[in-house]
Amino acid sequence: MTSTIETTENLVAGLYREGAPVADTKAPAGPLQNRWEQRKFSARLVNPANRRKMSIIIVGTGLAGSSAAATLGEAGYNVSTFFYQDSPRRAHSIAAQGGINAAKNYKNDNDSVYRLFYDTVKGGDFRSRESNVYRLAEVSASIIDQAVAQGVPFAREYGGLLDNRSFGGVQVSRTFYARGQTGQQLLIGAYQALERQVAAGTVKTYARHEMLELIVVDGRARGIVARDMVTGEIQTHLADVVVLATGGYGNVYYLSTNAMGSNVTATWRAHRKGAYFGNPCYTQIHPTCIPVAGEYQSKLTLMSESLRNDGRIWVPKKAGDTRDPREIPEDERDYYLERIYPAFGNLVPRDIASRAAKYQCDDGKGVGPAVDGVRRGVYLDFKEAIERMGRAAVEAKYGNLFDMYQRITGEDPYQVPMRIYPAVHYTMGGLWVDYDLQSTIPGLFVTGEANFSDHGANRLGASALMQGLSDGYFVLPNTINDYLADAPFEKVPESHPEVVEAQQAVKERIRRFLSTNGTRSVDSFHKELGHIMWEYCGMERTEEGLRKAIDLIRTLREEFWRDVKVLGAADELNQALERAGRVADFIELGELMCIDALHRRESCGGHFRAESQTEDGEALRHDDEFAYVAAWEHGGPDGAPVLHKEDLKYEYVEMKQRSYK
Numbered sequence: 001m002t003s004t005i006e007t008t009e010n011l012v013a014g015l016y017r018e019g020a021p022v023a024d025t026k027a028p029a030g031p032l033q034n035r036w037e038q039r040k041f042s043a044r045l046v047n048p049a050n051r052r053k054m055s056i057i058i059v060g061t062g063l064a065g066s067s068a069a070a071t072l073g074e075a076g077y078n079v080s081t082f083f084y085q086d087s088p089r090r091a092h093s094i095a096a097q098g099g100i101n102a103a104k105n106y107k108n109d110n111d112s113v114y115r116l117f118y119d120t121v122k123g124g125d126f127r128s129r130e131s132n133v134y135r136l137a138e139v140s141a142s143i144i145d146q147a148v149a150q151g152v153p154f155a156r157e158y159g160g161l162l163d164n165r166s167f168g169g170v171q172v173s174r175t176f177y178a179r180g181q182t183g184q185q186l187l188i189g190a191y192q193a194l195e196r197q198v199a200a201g202t203v204k205t206y207a208r209h210e211m212l213e214l215i216v217v218d219g220r221a222r223g224i225v226a227r228d229m230v231t232g233e234i235q236t237h238l239a240d241v242v243v244l245a246t247g248g249y250g251n252v253y254y255l256s257t258n259a260m261g262s263n264v265t266a267t268w269r270a271h272r273k274g275a276y277f278g279n280p281c282y283t284q285i286h287p288t289c290i291p292v293a294g295e296y297q298s299k300l301t302l303m304s305e306s307l308r309n310d311g312r313i314w315v316p317k318k319a320g321d322t323r324d325p326r327e328i329p330e331d332e333r334d335y336y337l338e339r340i341y342p343a344f345g346n347l348v349p350r351d352i353a354s355r356a357a358k359y360q361c362d363d364g365k366g367v368g369p370a371v372d373g374v375r376r377g378v379y380l381d382f383k384e385a386i387e388r389m390g391r392a393a394v395e396a397k398y399g400n401l402f403d404m405y406q407r408i409t410g411e412d413p414y415q416v417p418m419r420i421y422p423a424v425h426y427t428m429g430g431l432w433v434d435y436d437l438q439s440t441i442p443g444l445f446v447t448g449e450a451n452f453s454d455h456g457a458n459r460l461g462a463s464a465l466m467q468g469l470s471d472g473y474f475v476l477p478n479t480i481n482d483y484l485a486d487a488p489f490e491k492v493p494e495s496h497p498e499v500v501e502a503q504q505a506v507k508e509r510i511r512r513f514l515s516t517n518g519t520r521s522v523d524s525f526h527k528e529l530g531h532i533m534w535e536y537c538g539m540e541r542t543e544e545g546l547r548k549a550i551d552l553i554r555t556l557r558e559e560f561w562r563d564v565k566v567l568g569a570a571d572e573l574n575q576a577l578e579r580a581g582r583v584a585d586f587i588e589l590g591e592l593m594c595i596d597a598l599h600r601r602e603s604c605g606g607h608f609r610a611e612s613q614t615e616d617g618e619a620l621r622h623d624d625e626f627a628y629v630a631a632w633e634h635g636g637p638d639g640a641p642v643l644h645k646e647d648l649k650y651e652y653v654e655m656k657q658r659s660y661k
């Protein structure tokens with residue numbers, strides 16, 4: 001193994017300062033298998049009569065938020081939910097295609113809670129917490145029971161048992177699915193549970209409301225400032241506790257598979273108010289997306305990882321081979337994943353499959369139309385699967401995904417192989433939370449993709465839905481009570497200086513956006529930021545590139561505030577204004593991501609530092625130096641972010657170089 005990273009003193013001088021370590025004080029000790037039980041037992045309770053006196057704000061009604069709101073409403077708390085779509089059913093969670101993992105061992109293929117735990121820790125390249133991951137695996141089976149009880153139509157086998165398929169990074173079949181619409185079906189289940197509480201009067205919903213600021217009073221999160229996106233009214237909402245379930249920030253790259261509205265504003269505003277941001281540079285680039293077609297594209301489309309169960313990935317052996325793929329004989333094809341990783345084949349984890357595709361294209365073996373002179377695509381071929389299973393069986397399993405591909409590309413994947421290329425898909429980073437899912441601001445809890453989550457440096461497929469629903473249905477409802485045992489807290493008047501200050505800050509920001517009257521559209525800034533992030537903080541990162549990116553982003557930020565043009569008014573539906581706020585926050589986040597990526601002078605999972613790789617091009621970790629969560633505090637007195645390290649200890653899994661060969 002080789003590593004060329006030098007431990008240069010003051011490598012990042014001037015970019016950040018190091019603060020005291022941060023500890024997860026809620027994590028129980030003792031045997032791994034007992035920790036969750038132990039924490040549930042030690043957490044203080046709130047009796048049902050007292051719950052009625054307490055109020056909870058939940059921002060976000062995707063899977064993580066809807067499940068939490070429904071469960072806490074059912075428990076008897078007064079819940080208010082906020083979301084920017086017109087219905088909870090339009091949350092980005094609806095896009096999830098492939099499935100949700102659970103350790104049910106229905107296939108009798110040697111699966112277990114322990115194996116799911118092990119696969120997830122290894123898949124995350126040993127950068128997640130053992131206690132959290134074990135809890136996630138333990139709770140996974142209950143999620144499926146909950147969803148089935150709600151009527152979620154998971155695929156079934158002929159005998160009636162729920163069917164399973166495989167996802168990357170594992171050798172068992174533990175992924176439950178509802179065709180290619182798993183997220184949608186799970187969301188309908190969570191949504192109807194939520195609506196039941198709305199009808200019962202425990203949950204109130206605020207559609208088309210965007211949270212623009214967190215209200216912190218006497219050190220505790222006590223509410224939010226939200227904008228009614230239809231009327232423009234700036235409102236204050238106060239409560240005993242605030243939960244953010246606002247999703248991931250992949251759209252910092254402009255082009256991603258995320259919904260167009262997905263953004264970082266809620267978590268970034270909380271970060272600015274004191275919540276630490278965990279591992280911001282950990283981004284997942286998904287290997288199977290429809291390749292970028294040109295400069296004017298604003299969205300990328302995922303082709304579910306489930307397709308790798310039956311599709312085979314290949315490129316022509318000869319660089320620059322532009323023949324119709326059907327005319328390229330078998331012995332002139334390179335099924336490179338099967339060749340390099342015989343044990344896992346096409347189902348290696350996403351980070352590994354993505355980098356492998358990039359290397360093939362960098363070597364000139366990419367396929368499809370060239371963009372900027374380079375063909376960035378590899379084939380995902382179902383010819384053999386169609387011959388083996390028959391077209392009808394392939395259609396039954398993947399039909400809607402094939403239709404989607406055909407509608408977007410105009411090519412029929414039953415006839416010609418799909419073309420795929422990696423794209424930004426998911427963010428493992430997010431607000432730092434303890435075992436109870438509480439951030440560093442007391443009273444601010446964070447669930448789902450919005451927290452820094454249990455996936456370490458790389459998330460395995462079908463585990464985001466598992467984590468969001470685990471947080472919402474099972475974890476938060478058993479930990480938030482420990483905090484609320486001291487509530488209800490003293491009522492905060494709307495005239496409280498902290499409340500007034502938060503409201504004023506929101507109004508002033510809006511005024512600034514609308515009065516700058518520059519020459520450049522918000523989108524042009526977003527696009528430029530995306531280019532910088534993809535180029536220098538994307539699939540491969542270097543010290544030189546990251547330093548350049550930080551300079552470019554600082555210049556872009558200055559230009560944004562000087563030259564942005566936002567049309568329309570504050571007191572009306574104004575999408576340019578909405579986007580301006582989101583892009584301003586993305587620019588600040590982008591800088592922190594690059595600083596985080598620069599400081600982590602190792603490769604792990606999706607964070608690939610070109611200077612730290614093994615001889616055969618795999619990610620090379622430096623456990624002696626970097627086995628920690630990087631929890632970033634917003635700028636200290638000199639404006640530089642402060643790094644707090646949370647050491648990661650492995651008592652049950654041996655930390656070693658990942659191998660999928």
Ligand SMILES: Cc1cc2nc3c(=O)[nH]c(=O)nc-3n(C[C@H](O)[C@H](O)[C@H](O)COP(=O)(O)OP(=O)(O)OC[C@H]3O[C@@H](n4cnc5c(N)ncnc54)[C@H](O)[C@@H]3O)c2cc1C
Nearest residue numbers: 060061062064084093096098099211247448449462464465
């Ligand atoms: C194309 C695609 C396919 C995927 N497929 C799978 C899969 O098969 N299996 C899997 O496990 N994972 C999959 N994932 C990942 C998974 O879908 C997400 O990680 C997960 O759905 C996130 O859920 P969430 O509830 O945390 O956030 P979201 O679903 O993103 O919900 C965020 C919520 O927050 C609200 N919100 C955000 N900001 C604000 C604000 N400032 N004010 C008010 N409201 C706000 C939104 O309105 C929304 O209600 C996929 C992701 C993509 C992009």
